[in-house]
Amino acid sequence: xxxxxxxxxxxxxxxxxxxxxxxxxxxxxxxxxxxxxxxxxxxxxxxxxxxxxxxxxxxxxxxxxxxxxxxxxxxxxxxxxxxxxxxxxxxxxxxxxxxxxxxxxxxxxxxxxxxxxxxxxxxxxxxxxxxxxxxxxxxxxxxxxxxxxxxxxxxxxxxxxxxxxxxxxxxxxxxxxxxxxxxxxxxxxxxxxxxxxxxxxxxxxxxxxxxxxxxxxxxxxxxxxxxxxxxxxxxxxxxxxxx
Numbered sequence: 001x002x003x004x005x006x007x008x009x010x011x012x013x014x015x016x017x018x019x020x021x022x023x024x025x026x027x028x029x030x031x032x033x034x035x036x037x038x039x040x041x042x043x044x045x046x047x048x049x050x051x052x053x054x055x056x057x058x059x060x061x062x063x064x065x066x067x068x069x070x071x072x073x074x075x076x077x078x079x080x081x082x083x084x085x086x087x088x089x090x091x092x093x094x095x096x097x098x099x100x101x102x103x104x105x106x107x108x109x110x111x112x113x114x115x116x117x118x119x120x121x122x123x124x125x126x127x128x129x130x131x132x133x134x135x136x137x138x139x140x141x142x143x144x145x146x147x148x149x150x151x152x153x154x155x156x157x158x159x160x161x162x163x164x165x166x167x168x169x170x171x172x173x174x175x176x177x178x179x180x181x182x183x184x185x186x187x188x189x190x191x192x193x194x195x196x197x198x199x200x201x202x203x204x205x206x207x208x209x210x211x212x213x214x215x216x217x218x219x220x221x222x223x224x225x226x227x228x229x230x231x232x233x234x235x236x237x238x239x240x241x242x243x
Contacts, residue, residue, distance in 0.1 A: 002185075002235040003204070005178050006121060009188035010132040010141070013208050014114050014150075021108035030103040038081075041100040047087055057101070060084060070169075073135050073161035074098040099143065102136055107148040111208075113226035118153045120230050131158040131176040131186070133166045133193065168197025185220070185233060195219045206232070 011017045020026050025033065035054035042049050050056055060080050065072045078098035082089070107115075121128060130141065138157040145151040158176035165171035167190075178184065184203040188194025189210050198205040199218045206229060207219035214222065221232045230236075 001124060001126060001233060002183065003126065003233045004182040005127050005129075005180075005184045006233060007129045007131050007176060007178075007184060007186050007203070008154075009186070009190070009194050010130060010134065012189035012210055013187055013194075014111065014118075015105065015109045016111050016210075017109075019106075019109040021106060024106050024108055027109060034101050034103060037100045037103060038097070041097055042085075045093060047085065050085055056084070057081065069164070070160050070166045071164045073137050073159075074101050074140065075137050076161075077101060077135075095139070098137075099140060102140055102144075105144040105148055110148065111226065115150065117226035117230045118150060121233060122153045124234055126233060127155055127178065127180070127182075128153050129156040129158065129176060129178065130154050131167075131172065133160045133172075135161050138162050167193040168200065170197070170201050173198060173201040173203070187229065191217050191219075 008014060015027070017027050035057055038057060039049045039053055057077075061072075061077050064077050064080055068076065075095060075098040078094045078101060082094055082097065118128065130145070132141065134141065136144070136159060138159050141157045141159055142151055142154075145154065145157075155178075156176065158172065160166045160172055163172045163175045165175075167173075173186075185206055186194060186198035186203045187206045187208065188198070189208040191207065191214055195205040195207050195217050204220045205218065207214060207217055207222045208229075209222055209224050221229065223229050223232070
C-alpha cells in the first residue's frame with residue numbers, strides 16, 4: 001500500500017454539511033433546533049428553562065469564543081450556561097447538556113461511498129484517525145461517529161478545541177501525529193486548512209472535491225469518488241490504469 005496511515009477531516013469530507021436527507025433534519029436544521037433541545041433537556045432534569053434561552057445561548061457562545069479562541073468547545077459552553085443559570089455543578093449532566101447542544105449526526109449525511117472506503121482501508125490494514133476543526137470535543141466526536149457506525153475505524157479523534165489550535169496551525173497536526181512511523185495522507189476538502197496545512201507540516205494531502213474543480217494545489221490526489229481514494233491509498237490500478 002502507498003499509505004499505511006490515513007488521517008481524515010470530518011465535515012465536508014466524511015459528512016456532507018449541506019445534506020438534505022428525506023424525512024430527517026439537515027445539518028442546518030440541527031443547528032437551528034439547539035435551543036429547543038436545550039429547553040427539553042433542562043425540563044427533563046427538573047431545571048427551570050430561562051426566558052430567551054436561544055438568545056442566551058447565542059450570547060454566551062459569542063463571549064466564550066471571544067474569550068477562549070480555539071479552546072472554545074460545546075462542553076465549555078454547557079458549563080458556562082449551567083453557571084449562568086445557577087444550576088449546581090454536575091459534571092456528568094453538563095456533558096450530556098453539551099451533547100444536547102450539539103445534537104445528533106445522521107448516517108444519511110455521509111457522502112456516498114465514504115463508509116465503504118473507510119471499511120476497505122481498515123480491512124487492508126490501514127490505520128486511520130480523525131483530525132478536525134470543531135467545537136465538539138474528542139469525546140463528543142467519538143460519540144457521534146459511534147452513532148453512525150464508523151467509530152471502530154478510527155484510532156484517535158483530534159479536535160481543535162482540545163488542542164487550542166485550528167487548522168492550518170501546525171500545532172493541531174503535531175497533536176494528531178501518529179506515534180508509529182509511516183507515510184501519512186491527510187484527507188480533507190479545504191485547500192488552505194487541509195491541503196496547505198497538512199503539506200506544510202510534512203504530510204501528503206488528498207483533496208475531496210465537493211463543488212467546482214479546484215485550481216492547482218499541493219494535493220497528491222484530487223477526487224470526487226471515494227473508490228478513487230481507496231485505490232490511490234492502496235496503490236491499486238483501476239480499470240483505466242490509474243495507480
